[in-house]
Amino acid sequence: MEIGIIVSLFLLLLGFSNNKCCLGEIGTASSYGPPYTPTRCNGNQGDQFPLGNLFVSVSEGLWDNGAACGRRYRLKCLSGNNKPCKGGTIDVKVVDFYSKRPCPSTIVLSNDAFSAISKTQRGKINVEYIEI
DSSP: OHHHHHHHHHHHHHHTSOOSSOSOEEEEEEEEOSOOOSBTTTBTOGGGSOGGGOEEEEOHHHHGGGTTTTOEEEEEEEEETTOOBOOSEEEEEEEEEOOSSSOSOSEEEEHHHHHHHBSSSSSOEEEEEEEO
């Protein structure tokens, strides 16, 4: 009986751990630079981009026939070549479909968004992401 209580307490504490990006999907991310317009979500509207330019284009798997427009994701860098991760998370907004083939990543971040979570300016990183 004591073992059951200890296991229950452990699982409860595990659930309350300080995990800022928890149990999300795993994918890859790369960056892209300007020009950022026109987008498939809002064309040439300048107000579609959030403050800080933390926005993304998504691949076919997340695009959902355009339903992804405006979705917000919390991203965390997990790994990559030469230990690129800065730590922490960022919140980004979907503004476009990344139509180049082959798509380099699950999520393609604006240069500002990429540099917010990665020490490198280019390349591909592994990320955890969850819709918020």
